[in-house]
Amino acid sequence: MDPLGTIGCDRRTSVMAAYPGILTYHITYCLIALTYTGVTAETSVFMTISIDESFNDRVFTSDMIGSYTLDTLMKCAARCTSQALCVSLFYNKHTLACQTHSLVFTDPTSSLVSTNTSYFHIMHGNSILEPIKECGEPPAELGVFWAVGTSYLGSRRQYSCDGDRLPRVSGVECLSTGNWSLMSDFCKELESCEDVKTCSIANVDATYLLYPPVLEGHGVQIYCHNLATDPKAYVTLFEENMSRNDYSLRTRTFPCSFADRDGDATARFHKINVNLTDMSVDRADFTFADTCQETDSPIPRFGEAAACSFDYEWRDYRQCPAPGFFIINTEGTGLKVRSDCTWSDNGAYGVRLEPIVWSSDGLKIETTFDGWCAALNPEAIYLEYSSLSDIRGTPTTAICPPT
Structure with missing residues (x-):
């Protein structure tokens, strides 16, 4: 049985117009108070969720925990709090479709069209099963520059490297262990002509110092040919x-x-x-x-x-x-x-x-x-x-x- 509860909004951030029914899109943060009964005693769970308007009328199907039909946003949020890994949700106020997810989405580019759907992610709160995990800021490392982002479970953070180096991975993810998927050694030396091309389209055919892994840390001077189209190493x-x-x-x-x-x-x-x-x-x-x-x-x-x-x-x-x-x-x-x-x-x-x-x-x-x-x-x-x-x-x- 879904928990019952009420929704309240912090008017200091002018976040709420009317509910239930239509949630106006000047909302910044809402505080949802949910009351669970039937365990050992009445238990209240509080969490703060944020609406991201860049996802208006969009939806993702990846990293989904479950899909439900629930008649209020409050019940959709309650379902999320009852799931240990849930950190975000999509809710359609017309079709009453509720989707819970284990990932905080930051880029709507590859999302699907879903008219009247809104997207929320958890900023603060806890679950009746397990506290919402947070990894904190990624470890500082000389020459590594982190993009702004969240640090909750499932969050992904992009970064860049200084000098003629590249990120070792495409980004790091906050894991359920409370650690990021990569904790050190974030950057790598250029290993191939493809890496030189990836660094910048401004790089031209020339001799570069590269570090092929097969040479076990030794650098070698390689002439990169056809760098703009199909790079080859000489x-x-x-x-x-x-x-x-x-x-x-x-x-x-x-x-x-x-x-x-x-x-x-x-x-x-x-x-x-x-x-x-x-x-x-x-x-x-x-x-x-x-x-x-x-x-x-x-x-x-x-x-x-x-x-x-x-x-x-x-x-x-x-x-x-x-x-x-x-x-x-x-x-x-x-x-x-x-x-x-x-x-x-x-x-x-x-x-x-x-x-x-x-x-x-x-x-x-x-x-x-x-x-x-x-x-x-x-x-x-x-x-x-x-x-x-x-x-x-x-x-x-x-x-x-x-x-």
Whole structure:
């Protein structure tokens, strides 16, 4: 059975015109006194509710505790006080529809049309089941700016961060424990080009200092390309990085000389596309590569080589140069190729592969290659942080104004 009670309004805030029937919309606060009977003794419950006129003729269906038909606003509010998690309600004075909710709504943008519906949220009060919880103001943290809002159970608070940082979450929520859903470490460093784009539309294609989580706190300079539309991340290379497919054929008279034939192709890479989630290299991205190819021969990808100089009738000329080669050199980037990278010729005929040479610091890798139309490819190339590499260039500071 619904509790009975009366409604009274604080005239110092000129909050009430007439009730029951029509509640005029110059109301600011109403004090509702509700009397419960049949427990052990008569118990009175008082609460203060606030009407938010920005929700006039609107309603939400999310975070709803229950939907009822009740003939007065007082009874709708009474139903809310009888529910431990209820902090707000919608009431339609014509259809008598009452909805109770566990969330204080602050933005009517995505609400639904519901003519003659009004919205109220609890400012102060208590429930017969459980006191209305409040989390207090979110914890103060240097460089964190909180939006104005409530701190009751279900309330959500937005915030912004200073410098080139972003909020770690979209907002925090007041939980039934009396704590906010996040209590510290509210901001994060920029981790991707998408983060740079999110910070501000004023940011342009440039090199930024980013902190991909896979690098465990190490920053790396990343060139963000197509920032305004579809951002992609590139590592700028400062030394020669080259892949070469050479299809020259050895001459019979002078086996260490070559006769040119169609099929040669070369790629010199100035930037390489990197997936910042796992630091894998898109070896077939030639956006920032100088390429040269004869006829329709394939362009060699990053870190691969091919050659086709052997004649079936002639032996393996190990005293002669091997024409196909690749060079990878990440000096100046703060990164290196992960040491578990391996290459394979996929069982091609007549392969001659010279040792793949890694520099002692792991920053430079090179080899030469030959065979009867054979190719040398890595399964995949991943980059990792290198404490031995210098970092060249100066990154642009991302614009991330507090909102």
